[in-house]
Amino acid sequence: xxxxxxxxxxxxxxxxxxxxxxxxxxxxxxxxxxxxxxxxxxxxxxxxxxxxxxxxxxxxxxxxxxxxxxxxxxxxxxxxxxxxxxxxxxxxxxxxxxxxxxx
Numbered sequence: 001x002x003x004x005x006x007x008x009x010x011x012x013x014x015x016x017x018x019x020x021x022x023x024x025x026x027x028x029x030x031x032x033x034x035x036x037x038x039x040x041x042x043x044x045x046x047x048x049x050x051x052x053x054x055x056x057x058x059x060x061x062x063x064x065x066x067x068x069x070x071x072x073x074x075x076x077x078x079x080x081x082x083x084x085x086x087x088x089x090x091x092x093x094x095x096x097x098x099x100x101x102x103x
Contacts, residue, residue, distance in 0.1 A: 009049045018054035023047045042088035
């Protein structure tokens with residue numbers, strides 16, 4: 001496996017992980033316009049393939065971007081941001097590897 005976002009999503013489907021259907025490019029563009037931020041290509045690729053996990057735990061933590069800083073971060077509730085990866089693909093690989101860095 002090449003460990004691309006598409007390959008990782010295929011693996012998750014094979015493992016019967018419940019995933020939401022992908023978002024349309026128009027929806028992603030509308031969200032970008034509303035927040036004034038262009039998502040990195042890997043993020044757009046993931047969300048066009050899957051629009052999140054169907055079994056998402058509400059009030060756990062979030063993984064995403066900080067508009068003013070490069071990289072991918074995690075955040076618990078209203079707390080501070082913690083750097084976890086340089087690129088979105090690296091963050092997806094951490095999720096796929098069940099890395100302690102994402103928890």
